[in-house]
Amino acid sequence: MIFTHVNADPDAVASALLLKHLFNFFKIKSIVLFPGINRESKEILSKLNIYHLEKTEQYSNAFYAIVDTSNSVLLDKYKDIIIRNLDKVLLIDHHYPFGDLKNARYKILENETSTTVLIAEILKIFNVSLPKSLSTLGLIGVLFDTQRFRFISLKTLEAVAYLLENGGVYDQALNLLYGGNVEYSEKIARIKGVKRADILKIKKYIVAITHVSSYEASVANALLSLGVDLAIVVGVRKNKELRISARATKKFVKDTGLYLGSYLMKELEKYLDGKGGGHDTAGGFNGRGDLYTTLKIVEKILLEKMYSSY
Ligand SMILES: [Mn+2]
Numbered sequence: 001m002i003f004t005h006v007n008a009d010p011d012a013v014a015s016a017l018l019l020k021h022l023f024n025f026f027k028i029k030s031i032v033l034f035p036g037i038n039r040e041s042k043e044i045l046s047k048l049n050i051y052h053l054e055k056t057e058q059y060s061n062a063f064y065a066i067v068d069t070s071n072s073v074l075l076d077k078y079k080d081i082i083i084r085n086l087d088k089v090l091l092i093d094h095h096y097p098f099g100d101l102k103n104a105r106y107k108i109l110e111n112e113t114s115t116t117v118l119i120a121e122i123l124k125i126f127n128v129s130l131p132k133s134l135s136t137l138g139l140i141g142v143l144f145d146t147q148r149f150r151f152i153s154l155k156t157l158e159a160v161a162y163l164l165e166n167g168g169v170y171d172q173a174l175n176l177l178y179g180g181n182v183e184y185s186e187k188i189a190r191i192k193g194v195k196r197a198d199i200l201k202i203k204k205y206i207v208a209i210t211h212v213s214s215y216e217a218s219v220a221n222a223l224l225s226l227g228v229d230l231a232i233v234v235g236v237r238k239n240k241e242l243r244i245s246a247r248a249t250k251k252f253v254k255d256t257g258l259y260l261g262s263y264l265m266k267e268l269e270k271y272l273d274g275k276g277g278g279h280d281t282a283g284g285f286n287g288r289g290d291l292y293t294t295l296k297i298v299e300k301i302l303l304e305k306m307y308s309s310y
Contacts, residue, residue, distance in 0.1 A: 002016050006286075015118075036076065044140055066089060067119070072099070121162075131166075132166070192212055197223065247260075
């Protein structure tokens with residue numbers, strides 16, 4: 001049984017389906033279970049004609065593979081079954097620092113640009129060829145998590161080469177991901193997020209803190225494209241589900257030591273109910289809480305770090 005994190009994004013979906021292909025190659029029967037798949041991913045799969053049948057039956061003698069997360073909280077309803085079976089779990093993830101599932105018996109944990117890159121590397125090692133649609137899906141997974149190659153690594157480029165060799169269509173990948181068809185609601189979220197932003201000038205940096213009720217990551221990216229050095233976007237849903245997305249420039253992180261994944265998100269864990277992680281310049285937090293308290297805590301952590309350590 002292959003699992004991804006909740007609200008599976010294109011990297012999670014591509015990783016799961018590429019891993020299933022690898023298992024097929026070895027004649028290992030597998031099923032993919034997304035604890036919820038996001039709308040964007042769903043649309044991409046349907047446009048690539050990749051039909052994925054969501055099955056929920058459980059097998060008594062299953063082996064589990066988890067891709068694109070190492071935090072049990074992000075497995076939602078599958079959390080307990082995984083925690084009880086860590087000796088039968090293969091974990092493949094790239095979100096540093098790694099979460100509580102890192103004690104799984106089998107693991108491939110690397111601080112890489114995407115999980116798709118890690119799985120493409122395995123496929124390549126075993127000389128597995130991929131169908132065209134899965135290759136294009138793999139390109140989409142890489143494009144999504146690298147923010148269109150804002151982050152690269154040698155392995156990323158090797159994975160892209162492998163996906164292109166197997167017929168992945170780059171234009172189509174770009175088009176499916178950024179085809180200009182930004183949802184109306186996403187545009188409104190970006191505009192609201194910018195309008196509501198508190199803009200702080202801290203030393204020579206511009207920091208924006210804002211809140212929306214959805215599309216936190218998109219809002220954070222929009223703020224960065226406007227020239228903000230650090231954007232922190234808090235999203236609280238009606239049921240107190242809390243999501244925080246942060247984005248920063250490389251220079252900001254390097255100068256201030258405010259690493260988003262390994263510092264900011266981990267600090268948030270001390271004060272808020274939930275789990276956070278990510279990369280140096282892109283981080284996220286999922287949990288529960290209310291807006292006002294969360295904004296206060298974000299500000300406190302930020303100001304303390306900015307005015308103490310450097
Ligand atoms: Mn990922």
